[in-house]
Amino acid sequence: xNIPSEMSQAFVICVSAIFTQNILLTYFLGLCPxxxxxxxxxxxxGLGLAVIFVMTTTSVLNWLAYRYVLAPLELHFFRFxxxxxxxxxxxxxxxxxxxxxxxxxYQKLGxxxxxxxxxxxxxxxxxxxxxxxxxxxxxxxxxLGSGIxxxxxxxxxxxxxxxxxxxxxxxxxxxxxxALIIAGLMALAFMGFTGVLQGQ
Amino acid sequence: xQAESKNIIMQGLWHSNPVFRQVLGICSTLAxxxxxxxxxxxxxxxxxxxSLSALTVSILRRLTPRNIRMMVETLIIAxxxxxxxxxxxxxxxxxxRSLGPYVGLIITNCIVxxxxxxxxxxNPPGRAFLDGLFNALGYSFVLLIIATFREVMGMGTFxxxxxxxxxxxxxxxxxxxxxxxxxxxxxxxVTWVFRSIGLPKE
Numbered sequence: 001x002n003i004p005s006e007m008s009q010a011f012v013i014c015v016s017a018i019f020t021q022n023i024l025l026t027y028f029l030g031l032c033p034x035x036x037x038x039x040x041x042x043x044x045x046g047l048g049l050a051v052i053f054v055m056t057t058t059s060v061l062n063w064l065a066y067r068y069v070l071a072p073l074e075l076h077f078f079r080f081x082x083x084x085x086x087x088x089x090x091x092x093x094x095x096x097x098x099x100x101x102x103x104x105x106y107q108k109l110g111x112x113x114x115x116x117x118x119x120x121x122x123x124x125x126x127x128x129x130x131x132x133x134x135x136x137x138x139x140x141x142x143x144l145g146s147g148i149x150x151x152x153x154x155x156x157x158x159x160x161x162x163x164x165x166x167x168x169x170x171x172x173x174x175x176x177x178x179a180l181i182i183a184g185l186m187a188l189a190f191m192g193f194t195g196v197l198q199g200q
Numbered sequence: 201x202q203a204e205s206k207n208i209i210m211q212g213l214w215h216s217n218p219v220f221r222q223v224l225g226i227c228s229t230l231a232x233x234x235x236x237x238x239x240x241x242x243x244x245x246x247x248x249x250x251s252l253s254a255l256t257v258s259i260l261r262r263l264t265p266r267n268i269r270m271m272v273e274t275l276i277i278a279x280x281x282x283x284x285x286x287x288x289x290x291x292x293x294x295x296x297r298s299l300g301p302y303v304g305l306i307i308t309n310c311i312v313x314x315x316x317x318x319x320x321x322x323n324p325p326g327r328a329f330l331d332g333l334f335n336a337l338g339y340s341f342v343l344l345i346i347a348t349f350r351e352v353m354g355m356g357t358f359x360x361x362x363x364x365x366x367x368x369x370x371x372x373x374x375x376x377x378x379x380x381x382x383x384x385x386x387x388x389x390v391t392w393v394f395r396s397i398g399l400p401k402e
Contacts, residue, residue, distance in 0.1 A: 026380045031227040032310045077286055080304050081278045088271065120227045120308040127301035172396035176223040177388050184384030191379065 003137075010141030013134070017145030019193040023121050024153045025186055027128075030121030034154055035179050037115070039165075044158035047112045052147030054094070054116050055125050058087050059143030062126040063136055083126045088117050121150055156186060205330060212334030218311045219342040219387075220394040225311030228302050229343055230387065234378040236359050239347035241288075241295055243340035245303055247333065249280040250312050254320040254332030261321045273316045274307065281306050311339060342394070346386045354378035 023029050030051070038044050062083050070079055095113045098106045116122060125146045129139050160182050169178050218224055229246065232238040256276050257264075264272050285303050288296040296303070306312065315335055320328035352358055354377030356367030365371060376382050 028227050028230040028380070028383065029305070031230070032224055035223055077282055080282055080285070080307055081275065084274055084278060084307060088274070120305050120310075123308050124301060124305055127304050131301055170392070170396075171399055172392045173388070177391045177395065180384050180388035180391065184381045184388065187379075187381040187384055188376075191381065 006135060006137050010137045012141075013138050014141035014145035014148075017142055018149040018152065019190060020196065022149040022153060022187075022190050023125065023146040024150050025183065025190045027124065029124040030119050030150055033115060033119055034150075034157065034183070035176050037112075038154055038158045038161055038179065041155065041158045041162060043112075044154045046108050047115065048151035048154050050109045050112045050116055051119065051121065051150050052144070054087075054091060054113075055122055055147035055150070056140065056143040058083075058090055058122060059125050059129050059139050059146075060136070061086050061090060063129060063134070063139045066130055067136075079127075079130065083123055087122055087126075091117050121146070153186065157182060204327065208327060208331050209334045212331060212336075213338040213341075214398075217342065217394070218314075218335050218339040220391040222311070222314070223391070224314050225309040225339070226343075226387065228305035228309045229339075230346075230383050231302055232299060233343055233347040233383055233386075234350050234354065236344065236347045236351050238295070238299060239343055241292075242299065242302065243336070243343060245281075245284045245288075246306055246309065246312070247336040247340065248284060249277060249306050250315060250336040251329055251332035252280050253277045253312060254315055255325055255329040257316045257320040258323060258325040258328035264321070269321065270313075270317075273313060273321075277312050277316070278307050311335065342390060346383070346390055349386055350377045350382055354382065 017023065021027070024031070024034055033047060037047050065082055065086060066079060070076060070082065091113050095106075098109065098113075125143055129142055134142055157179065161179065164178065164182075173181070212218075216222055219226060229239065229242050232242050253273070253276050257273055260272070260276075281304060284306070285296070288299070288303060315332055319331045323331070348358065352363060352366050353374045356363055356371060356373055366373075374382070377386070
């Protein structure tokens with residue numbers, strides 16, 4: 001197999017997952033925490049970092065599990081359960097390791113880890129990776145890119161919402177309503193990246 | 201019992217509607233609202249999963265140890281989602297392909313887990329089923345409104361059939377409505393309208 005060309009392919013997939021195919025703004029995955037935990041930049045930052053880490057590692061773990069366990073046994077329909085279990089187990093494991101070895105990091109990220117198990121973006125990334133038949137290196141690029149894309153989107157959203165906190169917003173639009181309009185405008189802005197990457 | 205059921209129905213459909221009040225679980229369905237037909241199938245899948253998993257969680261509520269409750273609930277939900285996925289793949293492969301990963305994503309749909317956690321594991325089966333069913337209906341009717349606007353304005357069709365005025369030359373199709381930003385804007389508008397109806401006068 002040609003490693004350099006695959007690396008460059010993975011890079012293209014990574015960049016397109018961040019900008020043109022942003023998992024949140026074009027596929028609507030991970031909307032619940034995006035609307036719920038974006039009131040402050042600090043918490044959004046913690047959650048975003050945790051998502052990048054978990055998404056990259058679980059998509060690789062799920063790729064291995066799918067390729068070497070499910071595909072040979074032809075148990076394709078079983079992937080939902082297996083992926084969910086792997087994600088939940090990995091998150092639990094990470095939480096224990098961080099708590100044991102780095103109390104400081106645990107204070108920053110610990111509270112966000114349980115939230116991540118039910119973040120649909122994590123499972124979504126793994127399912128997309130199966131449907132698009134990525135290779136292992138491409139999966140690394142895709143997981144990382146999707147994570148970074150989600151991080152960017154929630155950081156931008158939190159920044160804007162902090163500024164909006166003191167604005168006068170119609171009562172019916174307060175909270176989720178205005179957040180959705182901001183998300184729509186952000187999705188428009190991200191659409192501007194379409195065409196930056198050739199061969200999409 | 202009569203009053204109780206009526207209360208559950210009103211809560212699910214309006215007072216704590218999953219979409220415009222709780223804003224939960226829109227992730228897996230918003231993506232397919234550019235076509236009314238796809239939305240209908242997704243909503244039926246959600247209705248099936250939500251009402252039956254609420255029922256199952258409620259039946260098993262005394263047998264489930266507290267600390268692995270979430271895991272058991274996830275497995276129950278995954279079980280029903282797999283049924284939907286396999287049936288769709290076998291009998292309607294085109295639809296299964298066009299919905300892509302979104303059927304599978306019902307597992308992590310926050311509203312399903314939310315109802316199981318908040319209601320089904322503390323209430324008897326009959327009421328849990330009713331609660332799940334009407335939350336799913338409350339969810340579906342809002343998303344169908346969104347899908348109708350998006351498909352009609354964006355493509356000039358309804359369920360794939362061309363509409364007289366909207367597909368004609370006098371209607372300039374709003375392409376943005378079928379693109380992702382259109383979904384966000386439509387959902388924001390629907391949330392705004394429905395929330396304003398319930399507001400007390402100043």
